[in-house]
Amino acid sequence: MADLILTTFDWVPETPRGFVRDLRVRWALEEAGWSYRVESVPFRARDAEHFSHQPFGQVPWLTDGDISIFESGAILLHLAERSDVLMPDDPRARSEVIEWLFAALNSVEMASLPWSLYRFTGDTEETPGREMLDKFLDTRLQHLEAVLAGREWLAGAFSVADILMADVLRLVERFDGLANYPACRGYVARATVRPSFVKAHSDQMAHFAAAD
Amino acid sequence: MADLILTTFDWVPETPRGFVRDLRVRWALEEAGWSYRVESVPFRARDAEHFSHQPFGQVPWLTDGDISIFESGAILLHLAERSDVLMPDDPRARSEVIEWLFAALNSVEMASLPWSLYRFTGDTEETPGREMLDKFLDTRLQHLEAVLAGREWLAGAFSVADILMADVLRLVERFDGLANYPACRGYVARATVRPSFVKAHSDQMAHFAAAD
Numbered sequence: 286m287a288d289l290i291l292t293t294f295d296w297v298p299e300t301p302r303g304f305v306r307d308l309r310v311r312w313a314l315e316e317a318g319w320s321y322r323v324e325s326v327p328f329r330a331r332d333a334e335h336f337s338h339q340p341f342g343q344v345p346w347l348t349d350g351d352i353s354i355f356e357s358g359a360i361l362l363h364l365a366e367r368s369d370v371l372m373p374d375d376p377r378a379r380s381e382v383i384e385w386l387f388a389a390l391n392s393v394e395m396a397s398l399p400w401s402l403y404r405f406t407g408d409t410e411e412t413p414g415r416e417m418l419d420k421f422l423d424t425r426l427q428h429l430e431a432v433l434a435g436r437e438w439l440a441g442a443f444s445v446a447d448i449l450m451a452d453v454l455r456l457v458e459r460f461d462g463l464a465n466y467p468a469c470r471g472y473v474a475r476a477t478v479r480p481s482f483v484k485a486h487s488d489q490m491a492h493f494a495a496a497d
Numbered sequence: 498m499a500d501l502i503l504t505t506f507d508w509v510p511e512t513p514r515g516f517v518r519d520l521r522v523r524w525a526l527e528e529a530g531w532s533y534r535v536e537s538v539p540f541r542a543r544d545a546e547h548f549s550h551q552p553f554g555q556v557p558w559l560t561d562g563d564i565s566i567f568e569s570g571a572i573l574l575h576l577a578e579r580s581d582v583l584m585p586d587d588p589r590a591r592s593e594v595i596e597w598l599f600a601a602l603n604s605v606e607m608a609s610l611p612w613s614l615y616r617f618t619g620d621t622e623e624t625p626g627r628e629m630l631d632k633f634l635d636t637r638l639q640h641l642e643a644v645l646a647g648r649e650w651l652a653g654a655f656s657v658a659d660i661l662m663a664d665v666l667r668l669v670e671r672f673d674g675l676a677n678y679p680a681c682r683g684y685v686a687r688a689t690v691r692p693s694f695v696k697a698h699s700d701q702m703a704h705f706a707a708a709d
Binding site (some may be wrong): 491 | 569571626629636665
């Protein structure tokens with residue numbers, strides 16, 4: 286691989302530490318065994334250069350030679366296309382990994398992130414809209430539970446799809462949202478004991494702690 | 498292309514008609530100029546066969562020869578890899594389409610779908626959680642507005658990324674959420690006058706109407 290540079294914030298508040306999305310990229314890079322450099326952009330003052338790489342003012346982005354990529358899903362797919370540790374070559378197996386990669390982001394995280402944002406605010410009021418969102422997540426988790434009860438990883442061997450899905454579920458677990466889903470909890474536990482996750486997580490924590 | 502079969506529900510209630518996600522696939526197939534067949538599964542009784550194709554009990558899925566794919570994002574990427582009308586071959590341009598394809602789903606729809614679910618319920622109560630979700634969508638749309646003010650399509654020529662982003666924004670517009678975002682509205686208007694969208698939309702409406 287060419288020179289890989291992962292860009293993240295220089296600092297974030299305590300709460301999101303361990304959950305900033307550069308973790309997904311670090312994790313994938315560790316699994317693939319590729320070296321990379323980490324660069325930082327200011328969390329507080331996001332300039333035009335930042336928006337030219339990440340139009341929503343978020344992180345991370347990855348530069349791979351002359352290509353700069355934002356969106357953790359796009360970055361992981363880019364890496365996976367270059368590593369059979371992250372995604373197999375066989376067309377059918379590859380297609381399975383890709384559908385689960387999208388499912389993590391668009392079927393599960395689309396329900397779980399709003400749910401988590403609610404918990405971040407400490408809002409406890411029961412309104413029809415909120416009940417709808419709670420039910421949205423519960424339904425998705427019920428179906429995912431049925432899938433994970435029968436398999437170790439989403440698409441055969443461990444893949445980028447598992448990096449995304451496990452990272453999405455970690456944030457639900459943080460707010461106790463997996464209490465009724467033992468197969469989901471077991472899956473998160475299996476994923477997060479992997480040495481690549483442990484290293485990625487501890488590197489992220491150290492990166493933000495260094496800026497305190 | 499081999500025999501392409503798009504599976505959707507046999508029927509849905511009035512409200513989601515015109516917005517069921519098979520529309521994204523129809524639209525892409527029309528743009529690519531590929532013929533396909535549409536098959537139906539019951540909306541009311543979702544059986545094990547359904548879940549074997551779509552583990553969340555949703556639609557659509559696409560079968561392409563012996564490969565069955567769920568998740569509209571994964572389906573559109575699968576088609577785009579086979580058509581330079583949907584995505585260019587050049588690595589850099591391809592990467593740009595893919596990052597915007599993910600941005601549509603994971604940066605914009607992740608904020609807009611919860612917002613729309615709220616409106617579906619008719620809930621008008623202002624709670625801290627709800628304000629957080631409203632702000633989440635507004636911030637994303639402000640950044641997207643800045644992008645769309647300067648370009649016709651997201652990644653150079655029209656691509657699958659525009660099919661997803663325009664379809665995501667259509668649902669926001671339905672609930673008047675683009676009132677402050679003229680560039681987003683103009684973009685949706687540009688996308689939805691395309692003959693392929695018009696045909697896809699009218700085919701979906703006819704499909705569900707036939708089951709009434």
